[in-house]
Amino acid sequence: MGHGGGGQLSAELVQHVFAPAFGGEVLADLADSAAVTLGGARLAFSTDSFVVRPLFFPGGSIGDLAVNGTVNDLAMSGAAAAFLSCAFILEEGVELSCVARVAEALGAAARTAGVQIATGDTKVVESGHGDGVYINTAGIGLIPDGVDIRPQRARPGDVVIVSGDIGVHGVAVMSVREGLEFGVRIESDCAALGGLVATMLAVTPDVHVLRDPTRGGLAAALGEIAAAAGVGVAITERDVPVPDEVANACAVLGLDPMYVANEGKLVAFVPPEHADAVLDAMRAHPLGARAAVIGECVAEHPGMVVARTGLGGTRVVDLPLGEQLPRIC
Amino acid sequence: MGHGGGGQLSAELVQHVFAPAFGGEVLADLADSAAVTLGGARLAFSTDSFVVRPLFFPGGSIGDLAVNGTVNDLAMSGAAAAFLSCAFILEEGVELSCVARVAEALGAAARTAGVQIATGDTKVVESGHGDGVYINTAGIGLIPDGVDIRPQRARPGDVVIVSGDIGVHGVAVMSVREGLEFGVRIESDCAALGGLVATMLAVTPDVHVLRDPTRGGLAAALGEIAAAAGVGVAITERDVPVPDEVANACAVLGLDPMYVANEGKLVAFVPPEHADAVLDAMRAHPLGARAAVIGECVAEHPGMVVARTGLGGTRVVDLPLGEQLPRIC
Structure with missing residues (x-):
């Protein structure tokens, strides 16, 4: 469990397993989001998966987190999030009404944050694998001129x-x-x-x-x-x-x-x-x-x-x- | 299971649950990737989660699929994939050597495809939830001038x-x-x-x-x-x-x-x-x-x-x- 906790074990996994395998310079920056240049535009690009339990908690839900987590990673580069991708991994047998509630929370959070959900994906895994609903979001946003936050x-x-x-x-x-x-x-x-x-x-x-x-x-x-x-x-x-x-x-x-x-x-x-x-x-x-x-x-x-x-x-x-x-x- | 199969049930899930909740015009396009404009650049943006079993199969692995699946979604807009995000959901107890093999396959596939892994995330879920290794990738690439593939x-x-x-x-x-x-x-x-x-x-x-x-x-x-x-x-x-x-x-x-x-x-x-x-x-x-x-x-x-x-x-x-x-x- 510790390897996913965002502490030392997580850092070791990135440094010793992922970074050498991927060989990326950008990845090595260790910021919340990557700054990349594409077509002359300076973009922040980030991703996060959400596996929170329970799916709904006082003040929010996995849908709110899935939007705000990635929007905030982009904001930590100074970028306003413009577009999000949104991918669901559903466990077979999860109630569609539950999926709909999560989706509604996610859509509402996106409107509040002023970000557009541009593309998505849904996979379903057999009952007993997966855990109801996992969500991944990735986001892109423009980094303003003169801003260099790292x-x-x-x-x-x-x-x-x-x-x-x-x-x-x-x-x-x-x-x-x-x-x-x-x-x-x-x-x-x-x-x-x-x-x-x-x-x-x-x-x-x-x-x-x-x-x-x-x-x-x-x-x-x-x-x-x-x-x-x-x-x-x-x-x-x-x-x-x-x-x-x-x-x-x-x-x-x-x-x-x-x-x-x-x-x-x-x-x-x-x-x-x-x-x-x-x-x-x-x-x-x-x-x-x-x-x-x-x-x-x-x-x-x-x-x-x-x-x-x-x-x-x-x-x-x-x-x-x-x-x-x-x-x- | 059928709702994740890419057929009619999948389409209904998108049309009746996700599209109304997200209210996106871009999403309604139903292409493999979304075409968005940011900072003057015309970008293709796409995401896919990968839950294939087994993780390694003749001729490839979940790592190859995670790169090629998203690279190909971008290519279906005519875009050359420039940057990928890569998010792992690991099940507690999965062998680190297995994660490393997947990561190496993923890195090698990215080099072959000429795409850079720019940002990532790792979550770990309790043993018995999740299913070894799930991977999500999202990708961005430039759509060439004069190309309008939909x-x-x-x-x-x-x-x-x-x-x-x-x-x-x-x-x-x-x-x-x-x-x-x-x-x-x-x-x-x-x-x-x-x-x-x-x-x-x-x-x-x-x-x-x-x-x-x-x-x-x-x-x-x-x-x-x-x-x-x-x-x-x-x-x-x-x-x-x-x-x-x-x-x-x-x-x-x-x-x-x-x-x-x-x-x-x-x-x-x-x-x-x-x-x-x-x-x-x-x-x-x-x-x-x-x-x-x-x-x-x-x-x-x-x-x-x-x-x-x-x-x-x-x-x-x-x-x-x-x-x-x-x-x-």
């Missing part, structure tokens, strides 16, 4: 900003999973971030890094950026916005909110001279109302994320090995 | 050409499936058709329709074209190239080669004034050596495919309802 561009001095509360989506999905129910109603904050990113880029095209902290949570996102750019990241734990319900649920379950998946949040590395203006713009957007500075990029401890704890000490924030909670995207 | 462009008078022997891939996969082995060694002819299509377009950009007769076979491909363009298609059964081994295997199993899936073959509708030159160009290409004219597009019986049989009679070639053989792509 993990490698993190620089010492950059201000690290998150767009809002973390851990909400992961805990929302977990809260309805068989055997893990607990007495809190937390709704997923799953959302498409293209509009928020456009708002930020209107302040300055020189945003250095954007990342949506999905699988592996904020810890994995920061760790990957530190490793890719060869910089250190220093954050202040108490500045990371974690809602009380999420903190309580995590305490009960022995989880660290830093490692819980999100969908609908982003972390940004912004040059210090633009940080205040970008933060103001984010807070003026509905999806960035609770945006906060959580730390900075430093020259010390390259490749490593260090958190100042509430007690005044520091701790190393490791890249998670596997995943705390499987199948939440 | 099912709707079929016109009475068009000459119908297939690029070679049909039914080979489907029978090859079936020949190694548990319980269906029979004493023939047939290798899959799975191949990337971008080069063959470029050869044809060098003769004339005015090829009207291209289609790779995958799920549902040649019968479904011709039926869909007839329906999309509101034309009739008349073919001569004995002119359809079917190798003896395929014909024999189909006879034993009670299958019709017209409905068996292919991957690495195409059917073309070409204006009569260009047909001879296009056929000559195809035959000069390794993947078109056994290309043959199998019939023509007619104004009679719109939406219907009619075959002249060996006995001098005619029969209607129906769109298959479901699928003769599940999971061969």
Whole structure:
């Protein structure tokens, strides 16, 4: 399971199995989406499969995730998603009404995100193989002129900003999973971030890094950026916005909110001279109302994320090995 | 199972469930790939999931199919595939050596097809869910200027050409499936058709329709074209190239080669004034050596495919309802 969790084991699978076999330079970039040039157009191109259980959870569904996950991967290159592909793997015997509900949620999410579903595919596998509904989406979008957002561009001095509360989506999905129910109603904050990113880029095209902290949570996102750019990241734990319900649920379950998946949040590395203006713009957007500075990029401890704890000490924030909670995207 | 078979049930799923939910105009085109414009570039965009069993079969593997299937969908718009996304859904416990073999086959097929794997994703589902390895690929490629290839462009008078022997891939996969082995060694002819299509377009950009007769076979491909363009298609059964081994295997199993899936073959509708030159160009290409004219597009019986049989009679070639053989792509 760990190899799909977005942590170290996932990274090893890509580095040791897929990258050598595929031999791609673009793939080696390790960004959420690839930047490619075709017919003179600079495009972001990304894909994600969705295997979340249950298919419907408070605040969303696999259909919302399938749209927002790929739209957000594109947004992390600064691109507005223009077209999505959508491929279903259905298990024989799944209720058509369930497929229709998922499709309706997916279509509604696409309209909200302003992206068009351009092409699709459906496969059916025998009952007992597959798992009801799996969805893959791939997306393409134009990268605006002058925008060059990649993990490698993190620089010492950059201000690290998150767009809002973390851990909400992961805990929302977990809260309805068989055997893990607990007495809190937390709704997923799953959302498409293209509009928020456009708002930020209107302040300055020189945003250095954007990342949506999905699988592996904020810890994995920061760790990957530190490793890719060869910089250190220093954050202040108490500045990371974690809602009380999420903190309580995590305490009960022995989880660290830093490692819980999100969908609908982003972390940004912004040059210090633009940080205040970008933060103001984010807070003026509905999806960035609770945006906060959580730390900075430093020259010390390259490749490593260090958190100042509430007690005044520091701790190393490791890249998670596997995943705390499987199948939440 | 029938809803994933590429026949009538698949079409109904798209028309009644997905199209209304997604509300896409591009999707309604029903071509193998969508033609979209982005940043001034005219792009073909397509996706396919691959759930074939077994993962390795004579002449190929799920890795080859995952590349060639999407490359060929793009080629059916006249586009040379430039970039692929590649997403794996792995079942917990699948051997990493098996994943590596699949990845190597996939990488090799991409190099042969001249396409770059630009972005990827890996998910792992619990043991007992999923089925070893599922792969989704999506692809983008440039559509050359002056090329407008779509099912709707079929016109009475068009000459119908297939690029070679049909039914080979489907029978090859079936020949190694548990319980269906029979004493023939047939290798899959799975191949990337971008080069063959470029050869044809060098003769004339005015090829009207291209289609790779995958799920549902040649019968479904011709039926869909007839329906999309509101034309009739008349073919001569004995002119359809079917190798003896395929014909024999189909006879034993009670299958019709017209409905068996292919991957690495195409059917073309070409204006009569260009047909001879296009056929000559195809035959000069390794993947078109056994290309043959199998019939023509007619104004009679719109939406219907009619075959002249060996006995001098005619029969209607129906769109298959479901699928003769599940999971061969």
